[in-house]
Amino acid sequence: MIDVNLLRENTDDAKQRLVTKGLSPERVDDFLALDTRWRTMIQELDTKRALLNTYSRERNIEKAKEVKVVVKSQEEQIRLIEEERSALLTLFPNIPFRDVPVGESEQHNVVLREVGEKPQFSFVPKDYLTLGRELQLIDVERSAKVAGSRFGYLKNEAVLLEMGLIQHAFATLRAYGFQPILPPVMIRPAMLHAMGKTKFIEEHDAFFVAEDDLYLAGSSEHTIGPLYAGETLLEASLPQRFVGFSTCFRREAGSYGKDTKGILRVHQFDKVEMFSFAHPDHSEEEHQKLLGFQEALVSSLELPYRVVEICTGDMGFPDARQYDIETWIPSEQTYRETHSCSNTTDFQARGLHARYRGQDGETHFLHTLNATAFAIQRMLIALLENHQTENGGIRIPTVLQSYVGMKEINAPHTTI
Template sequence: MVDLRSLREDPQTFREALRRRGRDPSLVDQALELDRSWREALQEVERLRAQQNRASEEVARLAPEARGQKIAEVRELAARLKELEPEVRRRREELERVLLLFPNPPHPTVPDGVGEQDNVVVRTWGTPPRFDFQPKDHVELGLRLGILDFERAAKVSGSRFYYLLGKGALLEMALVRYALDRLLAHGFVPVIPPVLVRPEIITGAWGGATFDPQQTYRVAEDDLALIGTSEQSLAGFYRDEVLDAQRLPVRFAGISWCFRREAGAHGRETRGLYRVHQFDKVEMFSFAHPERSWEEHEFLVSVEEEILQGLRIPYRVVLLCAGDLGTASAKTYDLEAWMPGRGGYGEVTSCSNTTDFQARRLNVRFRERGRTEFVHTLNGTALATSRVLIALLENYQQPDGSVRVPEALVPYTGFERVEPAA
């Protein structure tokens, strides 16, 4: 949710922010008109209350035989207030509904653009492997190694689910523990959060007036929703609380299953593990001081890079353009790993500073020198197992069809290679 006072004082900045995101700037005018209407009704209510209070005081000072007319006036004012007060609430609710539609304004360093093609490569790391044999993609590798089974999963759950078997399952658990150990070294607090949350937690974290049914699974009977990332449940951890500024930043490492409908996905994006309905993820989440949140953003990106560098997986860092930002984000970096099966890079992590966008919607504040203000919240993928497994299998494949395990994972797996199934 945007700051209403800032919207009143500088509407042009918000119009420009909407334009940069490819949204209709007239949303600003709609909000300002609703704000004017609400304040007009509120002022009338306040005027009538003051008049009612004065009349009530006068009644007390009048002789009993002279009170009749003034009592009638008090009753008339009470009736008018009873009629107008619900209208004030209705207008305020309508204003808040429209304010919920505003995305977070992009940071000035975010490039202009309308979509993925306008994102900017900031830097690259590592060299894509050159194979002296015809490399396979992760789907073929997984089937030959006997660690992936999409066909049986489809019989049980439908498309875009999978079974991860044997050493494949051990690889996934090794990836989770490897990423978690990197975060523990940086002082993150490990958290296993709820995966079912209230719908307002989803919208509080990701924006909008209602959550996107194209992305989110809903359990209607219980008015709950499955998280698409632990960012959502972690964002609500301090809901309606005030933190001590000395505690900031508070850094959480969320470990959870994530669930996404991905209803609009198609083509090669849906092949194999790249865009599945359920996956395991280690997520970084930070509650930060507003004066230090941009420094915190760069720190989180550096941790993401540290994790991929430890696995020796080539990647590039991409700065998203304004039109490709998520609703809640003021600035986002993606890390894209080299995936030989795609013949290019594929997104494996994302790292965003949502400034005070989530904190306003979830009412998370901090206190400093006797004043309270909203914290800044940031999130970043430490490791999404399904995407990293793609890069690992494809980059570490060997001529004999086996896959070598990255050195950093061997202490967790207890084996150095995954051999083809007999």
């Protein structure tokens, strides 16, 4: 939820920046008109309540009864306006920082840097599905039989690679003060809304368990973020960094016809996520640190990648600034998104009522940030394709060899 005072006090600037994220200027005007009406009615109600107290002290029963009827009527009107006002405010995305690239789509994103050398094969490279099938690492045919499309079995060394990626991420990030956490994979609707994920619900991308009134989390951040909902932390404890692992679920309702084969865009995937609760004065610095951790993790896997700053029209709804890391996929001769890294400022904290108490004794809203450590399925794709060998095997990056127990995957299994 955005800071309403930014709309009230810096209307033109806030409106201009919100428009770059796709919000119509009329919606800002509608909200401000409703907000003005709401504040006026609050003042009128306070006046009537004060008058009611006066009559009550004077034991003027008749006058008190008359005013009490008016107070009840005004309270109901305010309740209805508050509901309308709150519903309208949920449609407002976070306001982007002024220096974020302005644009309407991914075509306007800005490549900041490319890192690493793309593999030069002396043979015709295979795509990950072919490698996965030949080495019996990925089975999407049988998973379709069991669960339908957009699922996949990981088997044999692919499972060991996943476990290795998880352990590598946790070991690396714990050295930087990250606390390990395993979050729930289900979340109450109110918490998902508070996290600024209303579009995730309204666009039918979330799986919903109606009987229990719970959504399946679409990302690890969805349930790590509400950890301190309704709580107040001490300023001295900031930043608080968490690294979590969970299985995530998405209907991929808006991606019909895109990446329908394989494990790139699936209903169920595993993810290692970084999440930070930060001081507002230091959240941009924390954002750069999270991005640095991401780059270190990708580089440790000996993968070529690029860092992209996301434009206003393509960034996430709760984000004030967003970076993506895209990793090179040889079979497609292009980079594909494998990581995102976002500073949501106080947008989520306001919805969650998550605060910290400063040294002055005053409470303030936290800033929250999230960053992918490893989206497992996508990293497996990058590992298989970039590290394939001429004999049809897969070279294991040095940092994962101790976890996987081998230097190369090179022999298909005999099981059917």
